[in-house]
Amino acid sequence: MNEFEIIKHYFTVASHRKDVLMGPGDDCALLQVPPHSLLAVSTDTLVSGVHFFADMDPMALGHKALAVNLSDLAAMGADPCWVSLALTLPEVDESWIKGFCAGFFELAEYYNVALVGGDMTRGPLSITVTVHGTLPEGKGLRRNGARVGDGIYVTGTLGDAALGLQQVQGKVTVPEQYKDFVRTKFEHPHPRILAGQALRDIATSALDLSDGLAGDLAHVARASGMRAQLELEQLPLSAAMLATVSREQAWELALTGGDDYELCFTVPELYRGQLETALAHCGVKFTRVGRMLAGEPGVELTSKGRPYQLASQSWDHFRSV
Template sequence: MNEFEIIKHYFTVPGHRKDVLMGPGDDCALLQVPPHSQLAVSTDTLVSGVHFFADMAPMALGHKALAVNLSDLAAMGADPCWVSLALTLPEIDESWIKGFCAGFFELAEYYNVALVGGDMTRGPLSITVTVHGTLPEGKGLRRNGARVGDGIYVTGTLGDAALGLQQIQGKVTVPEQYRDFVRTKFEFPHPRILAGQALRDIASSALDLSDGLAGDLAHVARASGVRAQLELERLPLSAAMLDSVSREQGWELALTGGDDYELCFTVPEIHRGQLETALAHCGVKFTRVGRMLAGEPGVELMAKGRSYQLSTQSWDHFRSTPA
């Protein structure tokens, strides 16, 4: 098959969204944005050897490529709508493409996201995904809204994806009963779309956790001009984590490991009761892990009432070692 045959056979799927006026096949997609709505757009590139192992299962890679972008929409409180995909492939491997599409389109169908365009070219393996979502005017969750006195919260448990990566790399031994769990956390992240939507009128700020809680929360603190104080004993760690490494190692993975794609958000005390109700309806576990204080913007770590210093740093593309 050539490029155009591949696109027609694997990437042209029947459209079910009435807001897609023109999908793949023309120079541009034509999309109908609902009235009184704002458009949320996010793009991520995944590069072989940097963001994923070259031998990662294509189905898992297809899922993750879309999931990490949908997680950005979740952090904004947006409704997922459309996606474009650009693939750079070293060669045409139909078996790989079939597996990739299975993972990608299964997640797209789950969230009613339509593929509306993209590109395919030859070169080192990389994947660029752009997602588009909508939300009511003025309801977007931003990083710059946190205020002194707000509580700091996270969804789910933290560090499990990083633990899964360390298991794959042979750096830790995870008990057998947890191995599938942590590998799934790493390879098949679950974007918190419903939780993000539920937080629109409750949270003062939000973002998704892609690079570790410490580094990601620092973005909120700087954007908002406040200081974040985390109480490490409050960090939600799974049974898999606690049975695999020490509590302190678990803290480090939660704070710097990355790839969780949970939400971190701040909530004023006045909305605390609303939060309990809103996220209970979503079936999402959440934990209060700290508070926002006055002072120099940054993140302060506290353990047993004392300052805690990290031994590792959050992910940085130009500092961290590639996968």
């Protein structure tokens, strides 16, 4: 089976979106952007041996490849619309391709996202996904809007994906009743699309958590020109986390582990009630973990009112080891 046969057989999926005027099969996709809307675009590359294990289940990989990109749209408060996929394969393995497509298109169908183009080539296994979404003019959530006095919030629980990775690597022994939970958190992240949309008129800043809360929140602090103070006792930790590692180890995983793909956002105290109502309607749990303060941009960690020093740092592809 050659490149074009693979594309036709596995990646040509009929779209029900009326805004796709031309999908895969021509030189470009033609897409109808709604009037008075902004176009949100995000691209991520996943490389075998860096972002995922070479023997990772292809269905889980297909899900995760799309989910991590949709998470960026969630952080902007955008409505997911279209996606393009560039896939580099070392060889044609139809069983692997079938599994990958099952995971990818299941999530795409759930969020009504149409595959509108891409590329396929031979080489070391890597996946590049570009997602496109829309949002009303003036409604995009950004990193640079936090204000002094805003509360800092996160959705879900933190560190579970990193714990799942450590379980796969044999670094920790997770109690039997939690093994499936942490592996799912690692391999099947859930993009917080509805929460992001609900935050459009409430949050002053937002981003998704891909590299750990401490490192990611630092982006908001620098972009907004102020200091973020985190209260470690307030970090939302799952029962699986607390049953597996010490509280201090749990903090490290939550702050630096990465791959959570939860949302971190800031909200003025004035909108606290509105926030509770909006996210309750989305069925998303959230926790206040700190506040924004005037001062040198950065992240300050406190435990019981005292400064706390991390033993490790958030993920950085190009940091010297």
